[in-house]
Amino acid sequence: MSGPSGAAGIGTPPADSGDPPDGSGTPLALPRDYELSGKVMLLGDSGVGKTCFLLQFKDGAFLSGMFIATVGIDFRNKVVAVDGVKVKLQIWDTAGQERFRSVTHAYYRDAQALLLLYDITSKMSFDNIRAWLTEIHEYAQKDVVIMLLGNKADVSSERAVRTEDGASLAREYGVPFMETSAKTGMNVELAFLAIAKELKQRAVQPQDEPRFQIHDYIESQQKKSSCCAFA
């Protein structure tokens, strides 16, 4: 499988869009069409909902019914606007099945962000998260952004993993955490937006602005949505 030719790293502007700031104190003035791109990978056991998570974000749709396991790896692009900057996320959907592991390992190296999913109705998918994190540390870049997601939060009647256990594992590894639903769309956009914001801030951090904190952003956005849900 060959990737798209435009799979440039974050911070690579188009040739005609000017250069990003060089840290010399020049005020940040990005051209309107400035675009960053970042490679994001979806990881986790087979059946946790990676493909559905991507399709919900890309098309706002949920594929219910028959489960067709991903073979190998596939990707979709989506552009999101972050503080007036367009960030093109190139999102790679990997096969969770063990037999495809060696294929997907090759793609870790140039990923800027990894969304690691488990299924809240599957204790095994949660128990395997430590093994996924070990793989990530072996194959991915040291500074890769990692987010832990407990998916299928809509099926609370079959919950096998407590929210606190997800949060506590995430704390142990120092990564942000959310429960999500690819079915209802809960926190799907937030997960990708948080990644896009983090990638944008890494590429073009205005000197007079405080550093973007992905943990704080997720927490504040979740508080906002839970407060509004009861308003």
Ligand SMILES: Nc1nc2c(ncn2[C@@H]2O[C@H](COP(=O)(O)OP(=O)(O)OP(=O)(O)O)[C@@H](O)[C@H]2O)c(=O)[nH]1
């Ligand atoms: N209720 C519910 N079902 C979900 C959700 N996400 C995925 N599913 C279902 O879970 C099954 C597996 O979803 P996929 O997205 O194909 O899983 P995957 O992680 O991509 O699996 P692999 O391609 O084998 O790695 C499908 O039957 C989906 O309909 C969710 O958030 N809620």
